[in-house]
Amino acid sequence: MLAIDTLSGNPRLSTEDFRALRAIMHSASGIELPDEKRYLVIHRLSKRLRLHGLETFGDYLSMVRQDPEERQMLIDLLTTNETWFFREQKHFDWLARFCRENRGVIRVWSAASSTGEEAYSIAMTLAENVPGRHWEVLGTDLSHSVVERARQGLFPYKAVDTIPREYLKKYWLKGVGNYAGHVLAKDALRDQISFQVENLNERLPSSIGLFEVAFLRNVLIYFSTEGKLRLIRHVLERVKKDGLLMVGHSESLFGLDLPLEQLAPSIYRKIR
16 A cells, blocks of 8 residues: 655655665765755655656665666756856856966866856856867766756756846847747857766766866765765866865865865865
């Protein structure tokens, strides 16, 4: 018999099954799911149970363990992807200044790029501040689905409210027909950005190269101290000496043994 939570109408999630789901997420990504995320897990996964005609989360766990595609879907659904254009403007001001003061090719990495708003914000900042110079932006994320959305460069009007009006005119096209109500990044911007799936909990492939600046924002809050240290070390392997690391304003690297010098709150320079 299907066990239903009478308040939400969703299947009940037992302590044992929640523990198993947490273990899968931690093994796959290093992300910690605290007790207060239990109802988020129920809300986001209940549709999958209904889709597959499953009665319990135990049944769903059995499926996830046998089906790599469903396991990836679970990871996609439980990865928080809240983001917006030019979030934490101070970081983009620092990026602009850094790029003007440093010659040569500029490569910037949006290490947890979600649906791409951060990477496109970086690209617009570079296009404005290093005209005539070569620059590149790489966006990576654990979730396959958000990487695919980011590659499209297509966003609803409501998502672009925080883009300066002059940038909208310069770098974006107004959607028509099937794309009415959306904007699309112009080719000149999109051609400088690439997106790929990467797991920051693992060492990154050397093929992605080195970067002058890495954005790792609003990710560390989901990790234990040990997990933070491991993840940041993986990221720093891909950042050049004297390059910048940006983390979220609510995140702290205090007490972590890292080759970093703090330049401002949430902004660091790699010293070796």
